[in-house]
Amino acid sequence: MKKCIYCGTEIDDSCIVDFCEKCGVQTFGRKMFDAIIENMTKAKENGNLCHNIPENNFQESKKTENFY
Numbered sequence: 001m002k003k004c005i006y007c008g009t010e011i012d013d014s015c016i017v018d019f020c021e022k023c024g025v026q027t028f029g030r031k032m033f034d035a036i037i038e039n040m041t042k043a044k045e046n047g048n049l050c051h052n053i054p055e056n057n058f059q060e061s062k063k064t065e066n067f068y
């Protein structure tokens with residue numbers, strides 16, 4: 001179990017951030033907190049994808065994106 005860095009409440013290990021929802025909302029506000037969770041989740045998903053795609057292919061797809 002991880003613990004919230006602010007209040008020490010136990011949080012799920014699968015939780016993307018190191019603080020509980022209550023403290024997150026208190027610290028950042030509901031909108032910001034949701035945005036953080038969303039961004040962190042996306043980043044994690046992208047990170048996981050990267051492990052499955054060879055580095056070069058990833059770079060190529062980036063270039064293509066920029067080109068168009």
Ligand SMILES: [Zn+2]
Pocket residue numbers: 004005006007008009019020021022023024
């Ligand atoms: Zn907390």
